[in-house]
Amino acid sequence: MNEPVFWLAPLASVFALYFAWRFFKEMVAHDEGTEMMREIGAHVRKGSMAYLRQQYKIMLVVFALVAGLFAYLSYGLGVQNPWLPITFTFGGFFSALAGYFGMQTATLASTRTTAAARTSLAGALNVAFRSGAVMGLVVVGLGLGNLAFWFVLIDLFTPGDPTQGAYLILVTTTALTFSMGASMQALFARVGGGIYTKAADVGADLVGKVEAGIPEDDPRNPAVIADNVGDNVGDVAGMGADLFESYCGSILAASALGAAAFVADPAMQMKAIAAPMAIAGVGIMLSVLGVFLVKTREGANQKELLGALSKGINASAALIVVASAAVLWLLGIENPWGIWGAVVTGLVTGLIIGRSTEYSTSASFKPTRSIAAAAESGAATTIIAGIGVGMLSTVIPVLAVSIGTMLAYQFASGFDPTQMGQGLYGIAIAAVGMLSTLGITLASDAYGPIADNAGGNAEMSGLGPEVRERTDALDSLGNTTAATGKGFAIGSAALTALALIASYIEVIRIELISAGQTALDVGRDLSVATADATLVDFMAFYNVTLLNPAVLITLFLGAMVAFTFSGLTVQAVGRAAQTMVEEVRRQFREDPGILKGTSAPDYERCVAISTVGAQREMVIPSLIAIAAPVLVGVLFGVAGVIGLLAGGLSTGFVLAVFLSNAGGAWDNAKKYIEAGHHGGKGSPAHRASVIGDTIGDPFKDTSGPSLNILIKLMSIVAIVMAGVTVSYTLI
Template sequence: MHSIHPLFWCVPVGSVVALAFAWYFFRQMMAEDEGTETMRKIAAHVRAGAYAYLRQQYKVVGIVFIVITLVFMFLAYGLKLQNPWVPFAFLTGGFFSGLAGFFGMKTATYASARAANAAKDSLDHGLRVAFRSGAVMGLVVVGLGLLDISIWFLVLSHFYPIGEAEGHNLIIITTTMLTFGMGASLQALFARVGGGIFTKAADVGADLVGKVEAGIPEDDPRNPATIADNVGDNVGDVAGMGADLYESYCGSILATASLGAAAFLGAGTDVQMKAVIAPMLIGAFGTLLSILGIFSVRVQKGADSKALLGALGKGINVSSALIIVFSALVLYFLKIPNWYGIWGAIVVGLITGIVIGRATEYYTSQAYRPTQRIAEQAKTGPATVIIAGMGEGMLSVAYPVLAVCVGTTLAYLLATGFTFDSDTMSQGLYGIGIAAVGMLSTLGITLATDAYGPIADNAGGNAEMSGLDPEVRRRTDMLDSLGNTTAATGKGFAIGSAALTALALLASYIEELKIGINRVMAQLGEFTFPDKTVVHSANEVTNLSLFDMMNVFEVNLMNPKVIIGLFLGCMMAFLFCGLTMNAVGRAASQMVDEVRRQFKEIPGILESKAEPDYARCVTISTFAAQKEMLFPALTAVIVPVLVGIVFGVPGVLGLLGGALAGGFALAVFMANSGGAWDNAKKYIEEGHHGGKGSEAHKASVIGDTVGDPFKDTSGPSLNILIKLMSMVSIVVAGVTVSFSLL
């Protein structure tokens, strides 16, 4: 314990401060008036539906986690192929990820009616309530993430003393901690896929039958699916998103810490320790600075959409500018070798995230030409709307991909001293990992701007169903429209960080292979690599660089196993999207049938003389989501294991590379197309091209309906898929190594 650097204690302190401010913002929101009796009743319906869904989901996910934990226990205690702490780390990752989503959803379900009621007073009041409620999610995610990291680092450093084993213990500690990243990723995938299926089944059913067929407004209380739609916003876009970004945040920090332990192995334990805690400290200071940014978000009376967007942008920019300064101070005091180059990599990560966010904003906001062009195509029908949306979405992939390519190159070169020498590859990959940490360092406020979106959406729904003054609905629509853009921007950050983190995880996989080889040698006395190189001691394996490891495992493009893996990885991205899109389609069909049945069999609904059966629609979405989410999620776990068994290390690295390249581009395309279709509809609803009820509006509703599963189910799930497959590969690296002997 004495070897832990004193600055490390800033990490648990940052966690406590984040959770304390999350509680403060939650209590501040709860002190607001929830509005009229009708508003409270609607909010209670949504809250009950959301809790019922999460209870059912956690039962299913709990069974899956127990089964996988038993498998890990067999591998750890029976076959001796894993660290004995792996099963427990896996469980805590899933638990904290689910907890982050639950707290965020609880806050959102209490905040929506209060935000609607605050909007009666002013736009600024509505923004403050919605945004600071979203900040609860942001701060809970980073607070719980830093808490989980702190606890496991302290526990493992007690059992694997840092000052012993010439620095090898730090590698064991950090690679073991990556296991809780797998638990977080798996829980996040279930949350994103299940929540996405739930919300989009309800949304599509409500739109197709309510707005298109019956001609009633969005969020009209006569629509039986409208409560399920509002419930879905909370379980998908809040609980799912919270679990998603929890695993992104922890994954980037853990992968970088693992690379730091490996990259500075020969530089002494003290230097190695500093490289390990550096990403944790950046996350901790970023959390504190995010709180400052949150307090700076406010607008004046009479503000328009651009002023709202500017207010949120100001908060993010304040936090980002300050983290640039504080990260330099942290690295300077740690005195890591080439600290200024590593600091440059952090700045590159932040800039890359901002570029991706701005590109996303440009392609999804109705203030800019791409979305306006899609709206113009609505004048000629839904087919041209869909064609235009897909075209703009494909074009939108270019800027994020170029940003990630440039950012990756610069981060690598800055960390190595501007060389591509194979001897400095580990330091370069550490630079890429810490760039991902830089991109997510201000997640506390970035996620607040994302979580604010569904809260504003639900506030608008509550205002509509409660019959509030049209001016209130106009204000909530402004908040909602901005929320669509900020949500798309948040997805861009998550996808961009996934790309950088996945590269770092590839290197962590190689380090875990070394530990797996040492376990095999402990039983056999030697290990033979695929290229016939034989090693007899742990030192021989440890001294192999990343470049050497790639050579002895024959990882190159002339090896057909690598090519096969690339194809399988790219296929996985499309297979996963196909499974989740079809799942939404099947669930939405059930919802459409149910809404049509109620309109037909319950007389008086459309005349507001009878209340629809809201609970039945919530039940349909709940059971459809539970049934449909299992196969896609389990596929992401099983495929890396099978590829490792059949094609070995070359196949796994090909699989992860193909999933990264194909999944990243596909995720950007789907998220941006969906966001642009949604805002094209809102652009028309503002009065352009005929406004609400026009033929152009009906065509845009069809486009929005197609885009719903794009942006809220399949697209955002892909960044989890990329990292989950990497995490699974790391955790079962010992199994892959053992099968390579056959």
């Protein structure tokens, strides 16, 4: 890699990991509170790490089997890239490592946030947010550092002539295989973590709050520790793994499409490959700056707290607009202002999706308040109102991604319809722009479960109402930032998946050449060299049109996969939650002293139930994402795979927005009522809102966020298995 600007990437990676270590040390140095607070924190930490160890044991077996299969396909049959078994394994390992570091930090930080809340709201926000920044900076540091390492290593050991355009296409598409391991680990982490957390949450709410009438996070509730553990396994380890693979996937897809767009000019190819790496590197440095800008005053209200977080995020986003222009100018890349326009388009699209999600889910705005008002008429109207809000909330994100995609394409292509390659590169680099400030964006998301656990610790430790008031303010803010983070992740997934579909064609080109097919019949007695064929040529060769039954069938199959996946994950939460409900009822029934406060509940039994349920239920939904592209490729060929990916992307994106926003709005409507509106806690409206929140739990924390991984993982699996599709397709 002889482009000097490329080396911003490894330098920024070290920069991110240094500040992650520094923020971690600062957090650990804070007071951990009373003996009771430390004991509760230890229970949560023990349960979180026990779950993670169990999940990683299962993933170790799964990864060993899949890596073995890839090794056979690569070294035995010769139909797969020889790097695949290696990069696949490392992708999964570093995705898991990012989740592990985030989990360790979050479980240590929640107790210290509670301790800080005894004296200061601003101090508690500082502890929680800086701890969330550890997660964000570890994800981007490990992600970008790995990509730089693999690009250099693959470049060193790939045979061929670096002065030829096909060489860099081979290097970048080979590096794409790293995303397979990261995506697979992310899906297991998201699905398993989502099932765990919602089984515990639903069990704790239905029996504790609705049936027994005890407050949320009451230490008499046997499921309360499992509920707090769930916040970490779902929204820390799960979200970290999710955005790790989004971050890596967007950069890798942009690099691969950059190599393809400028195949006739190897010098410009190198610049196009280095651009997303360098922009991501600058984004890391500006994210750290944004973290230092997040501060608030004592007694701040919800809007002021949200403004404090927004200040850091918006400052980082504004500065990356200027910095990315400087990077592209230094690179001397072709059409720098058009590519810069694509980067800015991605950033603006991400901000619009975030603000739209905030509007749809925050109790400060009309949609969520309308659900709270509907709760006065009962659970049915609460559910109807929430479904309506969720459906309407899809309008702005879909329009934003649609308009953003078109603008990014046109900017990067210079509004020239013949420059399709550069246009697709623009879409990919727009996704990089959206994720360029992930270091601070993910910090605001990881902050949520830390604040939630801090509130639980305050309740169980019996701290004063002023402490709980501060932790409740942080927790409510965390619900909004978590919903915003999910919307942001889903939006970035849509752009990344679009870029990955285009990358799939480049991998098919390489596989065809490897198989000895040097020319393509594009119809009307015309033939073009495979190495020189355009994307339009490939569409003609494979008959990728709506008149092809294979494409129509697989479009429907892609949509069906999104709904089937969501249905399986929602039902999985229901089954696991039912087991939890029965266990909590059993403990209350067999030991009346628990509700009287004279005997302690069996927390560990509930933790074990959630762990076993999550591990068992996560397998089948996860396997669907892996099996669908392989089976469709064998049965319907390349055209069928493209149809599957397009159907899964369009349906999965809209469905994910609906599920996440409906669930977030139900949750915050409940909290709005608990704050004293519409009758407050214990009122009929409150009881109805708890039902709505319970239904929304698997929507927003299991099915919705997992869908964005599904649509990317299907694309990555299609890319990785392209050799099998080309060699063994039945049509």
